Amino acid sequence: MLTTSPLLPEQALLRQKVPAGDYWLQELKAGQTLRILDLEGNQAADTLFFNARDPAERYSAMDTLREQGNVYLTTGSRLLSNRGNLLLTISADTCGRHDTLGGACATESNQVRYDLDKQHMHACRDSWLLAVSENPQWGLSKRDITHNINFFMNVPVTPEGGLSFADGISAPGKYVELVAAMDVIVLLSNCPQLNNPCNAYNPTPVEMIIWDPAA
Template sequence: MTTVAARAAWSAVVRAGQTLTLTDLKGNQAVDFLVYDALDTAVRYSAPDTIQAQGGIFLTTGSVLLSNEHTPLMTVVADEVGRHDTVGGACSKESNTLRYGHHTWSQHACVDNFLAEGARYGLGKRDLVSNVNWYMNVPVEQDGTLGIVDGLSSPGLRVTLRAERDVLVLVSNCPQINNPCNGFEPTPVELTVAGGA
Protein backbone atom coordinates (compact mmCIF):
# COMPACT_ATOMS: atom_id res chain seq x y z
CA MET A 1 0.00 0.00 0.00
CA THR A 2 1.35 3.40 -1.03
CA THR A 3 -0.05 6.85 -0.43
CA VAL A 4 0.65 9.05 -3.45
CA ALA A 5 0.81 12.70 -2.45
CA ALA A 6 -1.27 15.35 -4.16
CA ARG A 7 0.27 16.27 -7.55
CA ALA A 8 2.80 13.39 -7.35
CA ALA A 9 3.64 10.51 -9.69
CA TRP A 10 3.88 6.77 -9.05
CA SER A 11 4.79 3.69 -11.06
CA ALA A 12 5.13 -0.06 -10.62
CA VAL A 13 5.22 -3.34 -12.48
CA VAL A 14 2.03 -5.23 -11.69
CA ARG A 15 2.38 -8.96 -12.38
CA ALA A 16 -0.15 -11.05 -14.26
CA GLY A 17 -3.00 -11.96 -11.92
CA GLN A 18 -2.23 -9.24 -9.39
CA THR A 19 -4.71 -6.48 -8.68
CA LEU A 20 -4.14 -2.76 -8.39
CA THR A 21 -6.64 -0.84 -6.26
CA LEU A 22 -6.87 2.95 -6.41
CA THR A 23 -8.58 4.61 -3.45
CA ASP A 24 -9.74 8.22 -3.63
CA LEU A 25 -8.93 9.19 -0.04
CA LYS A 26 -10.57 12.62 0.10
CA GLY A 27 -12.96 12.42 -2.87
CA ASN A 28 -13.13 14.33 -6.16
CA GLN A 29 -9.51 13.57 -7.17
CA ALA A 30 -8.66 12.66 -10.77
CA VAL A 31 -5.95 10.02 -11.28
CA ASP A 32 -4.32 9.94 -14.73
CA PHE A 33 -3.19 6.45 -15.74
CA LEU A 34 -1.09 4.79 -18.44
CA VAL A 35 -0.31 1.09 -18.82
CA TYR A 36 2.27 -0.74 -20.95
CA ASP A 37 3.29 -4.35 -21.47
CA ALA A 38 6.15 -4.67 -18.97
CA LEU A 39 8.24 -6.77 -21.37
CA ASP A 40 7.62 -4.67 -24.49
CA THR A 41 6.56 -1.07 -23.84
CA ALA A 42 5.80 -0.60 -27.56
CA VAL A 43 2.63 -2.49 -26.61
CA ARG A 44 0.65 0.06 -24.64
CA TYR A 45 -2.86 1.16 -23.69
CA SER A 46 -4.98 2.19 -26.65
CA ALA A 47 -8.01 4.38 -26.00
CA PRO A 48 -9.43 3.80 -29.52
CA ASP A 49 -9.18 0.00 -29.22
CA THR A 50 -10.66 0.04 -25.73
CA ILE A 51 -13.55 2.35 -26.67
CA GLN A 52 -14.34 0.41 -29.86
CA ALA A 53 -14.30 -2.98 -28.14
CA GLN A 54 -16.62 -1.99 -25.32
CA GLY A 55 -18.86 0.28 -27.40
CA GLY A 56 -18.58 3.32 -25.14
CA ILE A 57 -16.24 6.00 -23.81
CA PHE A 58 -16.65 5.36 -20.07
CA LEU A 59 -14.96 2.62 -18.04
CA THR A 60 -16.49 0.62 -15.19
CA THR A 61 -16.61 -2.95 -13.84
CA GLY A 62 -15.91 -5.40 -16.67
CA SER A 63 -14.13 -2.89 -18.91
CA VAL A 64 -10.95 -4.28 -20.45
CA LEU A 65 -8.05 -1.93 -21.13
CA LEU A 66 -6.81 -3.04 -24.54
CA SER A 67 -3.41 -2.46 -26.12
CA ASN A 68 -2.55 -1.06 -29.53
CA GLU A 69 -2.37 -4.73 -30.59
CA HIS A 70 -5.99 -5.21 -29.39
CA THR A 71 -4.84 -7.51 -26.57
CA PRO A 72 -5.93 -7.19 -22.91
CA LEU A 73 -3.63 -5.38 -20.49
CA MET A 74 -5.88 -4.93 -17.43
CA THR A 75 -9.53 -5.52 -16.53
CA VAL A 76 -11.64 -3.42 -14.16
CA VAL A 77 -12.87 -6.04 -11.67
CA ALA A 78 -14.51 -3.72 -9.11
CA ASP A 79 -15.69 -0.13 -9.28
CA GLU A 80 -17.43 1.84 -6.54
CA VAL A 81 -17.78 4.98 -8.68
CA GLY A 82 -19.45 3.69 -11.84
CA ARG A 83 -17.90 5.77 -14.61
CA HIS A 84 -14.35 6.82 -15.54
CA ASP A 85 -13.04 8.94 -18.42
CA THR A 86 -11.13 7.78 -21.51
CA VAL A 87 -11.15 10.95 -23.64
CA GLY A 88 -10.22 13.98 -21.47
CA GLY A 89 -6.47 13.41 -21.77
CA ALA A 90 -3.69 14.57 -19.49
CA CYS A 91 -3.14 18.20 -18.54
CA SER A 92 0.06 19.77 -19.85
CA LYS A 93 1.74 23.16 -19.76
CA GLU A 94 0.55 23.69 -23.33
CA SER A 95 -3.09 22.77 -22.72
CA ASN A 96 -3.18 24.78 -19.49
CA THR A 97 -1.88 27.84 -21.34
CA LEU A 98 -4.40 27.41 -24.15
CA ARG A 99 -7.38 26.88 -21.84
CA TYR A 100 -6.57 29.06 -18.85
CA GLY A 101 -4.01 31.65 -19.93
CA HIS A 102 -0.25 32.11 -20.18
CA HIS A 103 0.04 32.72 -16.43
CA THR A 104 -0.51 28.94 -15.92
CA TRP A 105 2.61 27.94 -17.91
CA SER A 106 4.72 27.32 -14.80
CA GLN A 107 2.13 25.05 -13.17
CA HIS A 108 3.06 21.39 -12.78
CA ALA A 109 0.98 19.09 -15.03
CA CYS A 110 0.23 15.40 -15.57
CA VAL A 111 2.43 15.24 -18.67
CA ASP A 112 5.36 16.39 -16.49
CA ASN A 113 4.61 13.53 -14.06
CA PHE A 114 4.35 10.96 -16.85
CA LEU A 115 7.61 12.10 -18.44
CA ALA A 116 9.53 12.06 -15.16
CA GLU A 117 8.17 8.68 -14.06
CA GLY A 118 8.40 7.13 -17.52
CA ALA A 119 12.06 8.18 -17.84
CA ARG A 120 12.86 5.66 -15.10
CA TYR A 121 11.91 2.94 -17.62
CA GLY A 122 13.40 4.50 -20.75
CA LEU A 123 10.12 6.05 -21.89
CA GLY A 124 9.96 9.51 -23.44
CA LYS A 125 7.45 11.91 -24.93
CA ARG A 126 6.86 9.75 -28.00
CA ASP A 127 5.71 6.95 -25.67
CA LEU A 128 2.87 8.96 -24.14
CA VAL A 129 -0.58 8.09 -25.48
CA SER A 130 -4.15 9.05 -24.59
CA ASN A 131 -4.65 8.03 -20.98
CA VAL A 132 -7.38 6.90 -18.62
CA ASN A 133 -8.62 9.41 -16.03
CA TRP A 134 -9.92 7.46 -13.05
CA TYR A 135 -12.65 9.30 -11.13
CA MET A 136 -12.71 12.20 -13.62
CA ASN A 137 -16.13 13.34 -14.81
CA VAL A 138 -16.02 14.32 -18.50
CA PRO A 139 -19.60 14.27 -19.81
CA VAL A 140 -20.40 14.67 -23.49
CA GLU A 141 -22.67 17.69 -23.85
CA GLN A 142 -25.68 17.87 -26.21
CA ASP A 143 -23.61 19.73 -28.82
CA GLY A 144 -20.88 17.05 -28.73
CA THR A 145 -18.37 19.06 -26.72
CA LEU A 146 -16.73 17.62 -23.63
CA GLY A 147 -17.33 19.07 -20.20
CA ILE A 148 -14.94 18.93 -17.25
CA VAL A 149 -17.05 19.10 -14.14
CA ASP A 150 -17.02 18.08 -10.48
CA GLY A 151 -15.97 14.47 -10.02
CA LEU A 152 -18.32 11.60 -9.23
CA SER A 153 -16.20 10.18 -6.44
CA SER A 154 -16.50 10.46 -2.67
CA PRO A 155 -13.92 9.84 0.06
CA GLY A 156 -12.82 6.22 0.22
CA LEU A 157 -14.27 5.03 -3.08
CA ARG A 158 -12.18 2.46 -4.94
CA VAL A 159 -11.57 1.04 -8.39
CA THR A 160 -9.68 -2.26 -8.79
CA LEU A 161 -7.96 -3.60 -11.88
CA ARG A 162 -6.53 -7.05 -12.55
CA ALA A 163 -3.37 -7.36 -14.65
CA GLU A 164 -3.89 -9.73 -17.58
CA ARG A 165 -0.12 -9.90 -18.19
CA ASP A 166 2.89 -8.27 -16.53
CA VAL A 167 2.27 -4.55 -16.99
CA LEU A 168 4.03 -1.31 -16.22
CA VAL A 169 1.66 1.24 -14.73
CA LEU A 170 2.36 5.00 -14.65
CA VAL A 171 0.16 7.22 -12.48
CA SER A 172 -0.11 10.99 -12.23
CA ASN A 173 -2.14 12.06 -9.21
CA CYS A 174 -3.48 14.98 -11.17
CA PRO A 175 -2.16 18.43 -10.12
CA GLN A 176 -4.80 20.40 -12.06
CA ILE A 177 -6.12 23.44 -10.15
CA ASN A 178 -7.77 25.37 -13.00
CA ASN A 179 -10.87 23.22 -13.45
CA PRO A 180 -13.09 21.26 -11.05
CA CYS A 181 -11.72 17.77 -11.84
CA ASN A 182 -9.94 17.87 -8.46
CA GLY A 183 -12.28 20.28 -6.74
CA PHE A 184 -9.58 22.94 -7.37
CA GLU A 185 -7.51 21.34 -4.56
CA PRO A 186 -5.55 18.14 -5.40
CA THR A 187 -5.45 15.51 -2.64
CA PRO A 188 -3.61 12.22 -1.96
CA VAL A 189 -4.72 8.83 -3.23
CA GLU A 190 -3.83 5.32 -2.10
CA LEU A 191 -2.57 2.58 -4.42
CA THR A 192 -2.45 -1.08 -3.38
CA VAL A 193 -0.98 -4.00 -5.34
CA ALA A 194 -2.17 -7.39 -4.11
CA GLY A 195 -2.26 -11.07 -5.01
CA GLY A 196 -0.08 -13.08 -7.32
CA ALA A 197 2.66 -15.53 -6.46
Protein backbone atom coordinates in the same frame (compact mmCIF):
# COMPACT_ATOMS: atom_id res chain seq x y z
CA MET B 1 -21.61 -0.34 -12.77
CA LEU B 2 -20.98 -0.01 -9.04
CA THR B 3 -19.38 -3.09 -7.49
CA THR B 4 -17.41 -3.68 -4.31
CA SER B 5 -14.38 -5.88 -3.76
CA PRO B 6 -13.82 -8.67 -1.22
CA LEU B 7 -10.10 -7.84 -0.99
CA LEU B 8 -8.83 -6.53 2.35
CA PRO B 9 -6.10 -3.85 2.48
CA GLU B 10 -4.43 -5.48 5.48
CA GLN B 11 -3.78 -8.56 3.31
CA ALA B 12 -2.23 -6.59 0.46
CA LEU B 13 1.26 -7.13 -0.95
CA LEU B 14 1.90 -3.37 -1.23
CA ARG B 15 0.27 -0.15 -0.03
CA GLN B 16 1.63 3.23 -1.02
CA LYS B 17 0.19 6.75 -0.80
CA VAL B 18 0.88 9.11 -3.71
CA PRO B 19 0.72 12.83 -2.90
CA ALA B 20 -1.07 15.19 -5.28
CA GLY B 21 1.29 16.22 -8.06
CA ASP B 22 3.54 13.17 -7.66
CA TYR B 23 3.93 10.12 -9.90
CA TRP B 24 3.82 6.36 -9.21
CA LEU B 25 5.63 3.86 -11.41
CA GLN B 26 5.33 0.14 -10.73
CA GLU B 27 5.18 -3.21 -12.51
CA LEU B 28 1.96 -5.16 -11.96
CA LYS B 29 2.37 -8.89 -12.58
CA ALA B 30 -0.19 -10.94 -14.51
CA GLY B 31 -2.97 -11.97 -12.15
CA GLN B 32 -2.26 -9.28 -9.58
CA THR B 33 -4.96 -6.78 -8.61
CA LEU B 34 -4.36 -3.05 -8.30
CA ARG B 35 -6.71 -0.80 -6.33
CA ILE B 36 -6.54 2.97 -6.83
CA LEU B 37 -8.13 4.48 -3.73
CA ASP B 38 -9.46 8.06 -3.74
CA LEU B 39 -8.63 8.98 -0.16
CA GLU B 40 -10.31 12.38 0.15
CA GLY B 41 -12.65 12.42 -2.87
CA ASN B 42 -12.82 13.97 -6.34
CA GLN B 43 -9.16 13.43 -7.12
CA ALA B 44 -8.13 12.69 -10.72
CA ALA B 45 -5.62 9.85 -11.20
CA ASP B 46 -4.19 10.08 -14.73
CA THR B 47 -2.81 6.66 -15.63
CA LEU B 48 -0.87 5.02 -18.46
CA PHE B 49 -0.44 1.26 -18.98
CA PHE B 50 2.26 -0.60 -20.95
CA ASN B 51 3.20 -4.19 -21.70
CA ALA B 52 6.11 -4.66 -19.29
CA ARG B 53 7.94 -6.96 -21.72
CA ASP B 54 7.48 -4.63 -24.71
CA PRO B 55 6.47 -1.05 -23.78
CA ALA B 56 5.74 -0.22 -27.43
CA GLU B 57 2.47 -2.04 -26.69
CA ARG B 58 0.38 0.30 -24.59
CA TYR B 59 -3.16 1.18 -23.57
CA SER B 60 -5.32 2.32 -26.48
CA ALA B 61 -8.40 4.43 -25.83
CA MET B 62 -9.59 3.89 -29.41
CA ASP B 63 -9.43 0.10 -29.31
CA THR B 64 -10.93 -0.06 -25.81
CA LEU B 65 -13.90 2.19 -26.57
CA ARG B 66 -14.59 0.59 -29.95
CA GLU B 67 -14.74 -2.91 -28.52
CA GLN B 68 -16.83 -2.07 -25.45
CA GLY B 69 -19.15 0.39 -27.24
CA ASN B 70 -19.12 2.81 -24.30
CA VAL B 71 -17.18 6.04 -23.72
CA TYR B 72 -16.96 5.50 -19.97
CA LEU B 73 -15.04 2.86 -18.06
CA THR B 74 -16.38 0.89 -15.09
CA THR B 75 -16.73 -2.68 -13.79
CA GLY B 76 -16.19 -5.19 -16.59
CA SER B 77 -14.38 -2.79 -18.91
CA ARG B 78 -11.55 -4.54 -20.73
CA LEU B 79 -8.57 -2.26 -21.30
CA LEU B 80 -7.06 -3.12 -24.66
CA SER B 81 -3.66 -2.32 -26.12
CA ASN B 82 -2.77 -0.72 -29.45
CA ARG B 83 -2.30 -4.31 -30.69
CA GLY B 84 -5.75 -5.38 -29.58
CA ASN B 85 -4.54 -7.44 -26.63
CA LEU B 86 -6.08 -7.40 -23.17
CA LEU B 87 -3.95 -5.48 -20.65
CA LEU B 88 -6.27 -5.30 -17.64
CA THR B 89 -9.92 -5.71 -16.66
CA ILE B 90 -11.76 -3.50 -14.18
CA SER B 91 -12.94 -5.97 -11.55
CA ALA B 92 -14.49 -3.60 -8.98
CA ASP B 93 -15.59 0.03 -9.01
CA THR B 94 -17.33 2.08 -6.32
CA CYS B 95 -17.18 5.35 -8.28
CA GLY B 96 -18.98 4.26 -11.45
CA ARG B 97 -17.41 6.44 -14.13
CA HIS B 98 -13.86 6.99 -15.36
CA ASP B 99 -12.82 9.14 -18.31
CA THR B 100 -10.65 8.01 -21.21
CA LEU B 101 -11.31 10.89 -23.62
CA GLY B 102 -10.23 14.10 -21.88
CA GLY B 103 -6.51 13.40 -21.87
CA ALA B 104 -4.01 14.73 -19.36
CA CYS B 105 -3.25 18.30 -18.38
CA ALA B 106 -0.12 19.92 -19.75
CA THR B 107 1.48 23.31 -19.30
CA GLU B 108 0.46 24.16 -22.86
CA SER B 109 -3.18 23.16 -22.36
CA ASN B 110 -3.29 25.06 -19.06
CA GLN B 111 -2.26 28.17 -20.95
CA VAL B 112 -4.75 27.64 -23.79
CA ARG B 113 -7.72 26.63 -21.63
CA TYR B 114 -7.35 28.94 -18.69
CA ASP B 115 -4.97 31.91 -18.96
CA LEU B 116 -1.59 32.92 -20.32
CA ASP B 117 -0.11 33.06 -16.84
CA LYS B 118 -1.08 29.43 -16.11
CA GLN B 119 1.67 27.89 -18.24
CA HIS B 120 4.10 27.68 -15.34
CA MET B 121 1.73 25.51 -13.27
CA HIS B 122 2.64 21.86 -12.71
CA ALA B 123 0.77 19.35 -14.89
CA CYS B 124 0.39 15.59 -15.33
CA ARG B 125 2.59 15.47 -18.40
CA ASP B 126 5.38 17.05 -16.34
CA SER B 127 5.02 14.22 -13.81
CA TRP B 128 5.19 11.57 -16.53
CA LEU B 129 8.24 13.15 -18.15
CA LEU B 130 9.95 13.27 -14.76
CA ALA B 131 9.04 9.62 -14.17
CA VAL B 132 10.52 8.34 -17.43
CA SER B 133 13.66 10.48 -17.04
CA GLU B 134 14.26 9.28 -13.48
CA ASN B 135 13.59 5.62 -14.32
CA PRO B 136 15.41 4.73 -17.56
CA GLN B 137 15.35 1.03 -16.62
CA TRP B 138 11.75 0.80 -17.85
CA GLY B 139 12.72 1.76 -21.40
CA LEU B 140 10.11 4.52 -21.63
CA SER B 141 10.53 7.91 -23.27
CA LYS B 142 8.53 11.02 -24.11
CA ARG B 143 7.06 9.37 -27.19
CA ASP B 144 5.44 6.68 -25.01
CA ILE B 145 3.20 9.24 -23.29
CA THR B 146 0.03 8.72 -25.30
CA HIS B 147 -3.53 7.63 -24.37
CA ASN B 148 -4.33 7.71 -20.68
CA ILE B 149 -7.25 7.02 -18.35
CA ASN B 150 -8.43 9.67 -15.90
CA PHE B 151 -9.68 7.55 -13.02
CA PHE B 152 -12.40 9.27 -10.93
CA MET B 153 -12.63 12.16 -13.42
CA ASN B 154 -16.05 13.24 -14.72
CA VAL B 155 -15.93 14.38 -18.37
CA PRO B 156 -19.47 14.32 -19.80
CA VAL B 157 -19.93 14.13 -23.56
CA THR B 158 -22.28 16.87 -24.78
CA PRO B 159 -25.12 16.21 -27.26
CA GLU B 160 -22.97 17.94 -29.89
CA GLY B 161 -20.13 15.50 -29.30
CA GLY B 162 -17.91 17.82 -27.30
CA LEU B 163 -16.37 17.30 -23.87
CA SER B 164 -17.02 19.23 -20.67
CA PHE B 165 -14.97 19.06 -17.48
CA ALA B 166 -17.49 18.76 -14.65
CA ASP B 167 -17.53 18.39 -10.89
CA GLY B 168 -16.19 15.04 -9.75
CA ILE B 169 -18.59 12.29 -8.76
CA SER B 170 -16.17 10.41 -6.53
CA ALA B 171 -15.98 10.70 -2.74
CA PRO B 172 -13.61 9.78 0.11
CA GLY B 173 -12.94 6.04 0.09
CA LYS B 174 -14.12 5.37 -3.46
CA TYR B 175 -11.91 3.05 -5.47
CA VAL B 176 -11.38 1.21 -8.73
CA GLU B 177 -9.70 -2.19 -9.02
CA LEU B 178 -7.98 -3.69 -12.04
CA VAL B 179 -6.70 -7.21 -12.65
CA ALA B 180 -3.66 -7.52 -14.92
CA ALA B 181 -3.96 -9.94 -17.85
CA MET B 182 -0.23 -9.66 -18.57
CA ASP B 183 2.75 -8.08 -16.84
CA VAL B 184 2.08 -4.35 -17.14
CA ILE B 185 3.87 -1.14 -16.24
CA VAL B 186 1.57 1.28 -14.44
CA LEU B 187 2.51 4.97 -14.65
CA LEU B 188 0.21 7.23 -12.65
CA SER B 189 0.25 10.99 -12.26
CA ASN B 190 -1.81 12.08 -9.28
CA CYS B 191 -3.18 15.22 -10.89
CA PRO B 192 -2.07 18.61 -9.52
CA GLN B 193 -4.69 20.50 -11.56
CA LEU B 194 -6.03 23.64 -9.86
CA ASN B 195 -7.97 25.16 -12.74
CA ASN B 196 -10.94 22.87 -13.38
CA PRO B 197 -13.46 21.26 -11.04
CA CYS B 198 -12.39 17.65 -11.68
CA ASN B 199 -10.82 17.51 -8.21
CA ALA B 200 -12.84 20.33 -6.57
CA TYR B 201 -9.85 22.68 -7.11
CA ASN B 202 -8.13 20.81 -4.27
CA PRO B 203 -5.64 18.09 -5.31
CA THR B 204 -5.36 15.33 -2.69
CA PRO B 205 -3.49 12.00 -2.25
CA VAL B 206 -4.49 8.60 -3.59
CA GLU B 207 -3.40 5.20 -2.32
CA MET B 208 -2.14 2.39 -4.52
CA ILE B 209 -2.77 -1.14 -3.20
CA ILE B 210 -1.63 -4.40 -4.82
CA TRP B 211 -2.72 -7.97 -4.06
CA ASP B 212 -1.29 -11.22 -5.37
CA PRO B 213 -3.83 -13.63 -6.89
CA ALA B 214 -5.54 -15.95 -4.44
CA ALA B 215 -3.70 -19.22 -3.94
